[in-house]
Amino acid sequence: MRVTISGGVHGNELTGIYLVRKLRHDTPLTHNINLDFLLANPKAIEACRRYIDKDLNRSFSTHALERDSHLYEEERAKVIANRLRGCDFLIDMHSTTANMGITLVLSTQDKRSENLAKILASEYEDVRILQWFGSEEGDFINTLVPSSVTIEVGPVCQGVLEPEIFWRTYKVLRRAIEVLDKDEWTSDPHLAYRIEGYEDFPRKNGKLWGMIHPELKGRDYGQLHPGDPIFLTLDEEEIFYHGDPCVPVFINEAAYYEKKIAFCKAKPVEI
Amino acid sequence: MRVTISGGVHGNELTGIYLVRKLRHDTPLTHNINLDFLLANPKAIEACRRYIDKDLNRSFSTHALERDSHLYEEERAKVIANRLRGCDFLIDMHSTTANMGITLVLSTQDKRSENLAKILASEYEDVRILQWFGSEEGDFINTLVPSSVTIEVGPVCQGVLEPEIFWRTYKVLRRAIEVLDKDEWTSDPHLAYRIEGYEDFPRKNGKLWGMIHPELKGRDYGQLHPGDPIFLTLDEEEIFYHGDPCVPVFINEAAYYEKKIAFCKAKPVEI
Numbered sequence A, B: 001m002r003v004t005i006s007g008g009v010h011g012n013e014l015t016g017i018y019l020v021r022k023l024r025h026d027t028p029l030t031h032n033i034n035l036d037f038l039l040a041n042p043k044a045i046e047a048c049r050r051y052i053d054k055d056l057n058r059s060f061s062t063h064a065l066e067r068d069s070h071l072y073e074e075e076r077a078k079v080i081a082n083r084l085r086g087c088d089f090l091i092d093m094h095s096t097t098a099n100m101g102i103t104l105v106l107s108t109q110d111k112r113s114e115n116l117a118k119i120l121a122s123e124y125e126d127v128r129i130l131q132w133f134g135s136e137e138g139d140f141i142n143t144l145v146p147s148s149v150t151i152e153v154g155p156v157c158q159g160v161l162e163p164e165i166f167w168r169t170y171k172v173l174r175r176a177i178e179v180l181d182k183d184e185w186t187s188d189p190h191l192a193y194r195i196e197g198y199e200d201f202p203r204k205n206g207k208l209w210g211m212i213h214p215e216l217k218g219r220d221y222g223q224l225h226p227g228d229p230i231f232l233t234l235d236e237e238e239i240f241y242h243g244d245p246c247v248p249v250f251i252n253e254a255a256y257y258e259k260k261i262a263f264c265k266a267k268p269v270e271i
Helices: A014-025 A042-047 A062-066 A072-083 A111-123 A163-182 B014-025 B042-047 B062-066 B072-083 B111-123 B163-182
Strands: A002-007 A034-039 A089-095 A101-106 A127-131 A147-154 A191-199 A210-212 A229-233 A238-240 A247-249 A263-270 B002-007 B034-039 B089-095 B101-106 B127-131 B147-154 B191-199 B210-212 B229-233 B238-240 B247-249 B263-270
Touching: A002 A014, A002 A163, A014 A034, A014 A089, A014 A163, A042 A072, A062 A072, A089 A111, A089 A163, A101 A111, A101 A163, A111 A127, A111 A147, A111 A163, A147 A163, A163 B210, A191 A247, A210 B163, B002 B014, B002 B163, B014 B034, B014 B089, B014 B163, B042 B072, B062 B072, B089 B111, B089 B163, B101 B111, B101 B163, B111 B127, B111 B147, B111 B163, B147 B163, B191 B247
Parallel strands: A002 A034, A002 A089, A089 A147, A101 A127, A127 A191, B002 B034, B002 B089, B089 B147, B101 B127, B127 B191
Antiparallel strands: A101 A147, A191 A263, A210 A229, A229 A238, A247 A263, B101 B147, B191 B263, B210 B229, B229 B238, B247 B263
């Protein structure tokens, strides 16, 4: 089985980039899997920016992969699609400014991906499973491979290496490699969360005019009920939540301001 | 007296940008000063990046202001120099990923700047004064005006509005405007810190190969002694401090990785 570990799909998420550099330099011995390492967006890594022309992790739809493009990331996506031909399992490393702990994002419902996520989540207290079945903006890198787990860790600022998060993630990643190498399986069900919607920031004439409410800040994976405060406008007005009860995730993720996402709304499910 | 409040010299430091937007919309009444607001780097603000071509806040040396340039920030610096002609006092708003609280950076030793900083630092527990008399990279925006205070607030990630930091800074900024408007003066001395050197991250073949040690993380304005751990390499080796005792500041500031600064070394002084 061929397993690829990628970092730097977003060039300013240093945790994943340096985990790949460390593992390349100090590769774990495996018996049944072939490990391959990928720094996905070299130009963005060099510039320490999320992307050069567009979000690489929204550039993998068949349409984008087939057309000629003047955008760096759309050309890079084609190179990566070629590189990942024959890859059986992808572990894609990301970080977030939100208080997400170690979140294993599943963007498909295949057994092998779910199995790895369930084993890791059952062994580590700070590891959670989140299902996110795609974005209207374009397809994730995960759509190129039969099985995958995206590891999102936070809170950590863009452009920063944070020691505790780095070494905690390293431990989980080493265990993930071991599970795949030993072909361990579990039949136990596990709690997961599924993203079902998004909430935008308050705006005035289309421009951002508020921020996350102090009471919602850092409360990723908590409970959000109608009437709870979610935003504070620049006029110091509190804004309260009106939707169905949900579990907020990716609260105040820097890269989602431009996507008009202040937080994502998830529901608990059993997988 | 003409007072300019600027934000967005760095386009991804949202605290200052939104403080300027709020104050433009909801301008405090003043009797003796004229307030002017400046969003300094519009293209970088639009892109939510620190800069487009080079750091604007290192682009104000006479040499840079006089030569023709193909760099956006060097052209923008000329426009700002013109705009700040006749400005008596500049308050320039920044944010940092380091745990700097509210730091008033003084880059000159003039009485009016020191006076404002001393009044604010004496009234608020989380406000400190830091002297930083310039960078070899190029001159700060402050060199354009006779008096100025740079307000650096953190920890806050690039590209993020953080509610507590925003409103704490807003309070201090409103008080700064009041002090200037009422022309209040103090003759009391106050503790300040002066930046006297820099420490780079561990590197291997010139490339970053380590991170801030967990024991140094967030310890801005603490005491650093020879033998204290400062870095952890990717090989899990601890690196200890060898220099003179100092007060570390701007520990793990995202924007300083490219400047080869892991933290700045300061000394306490009385002003």
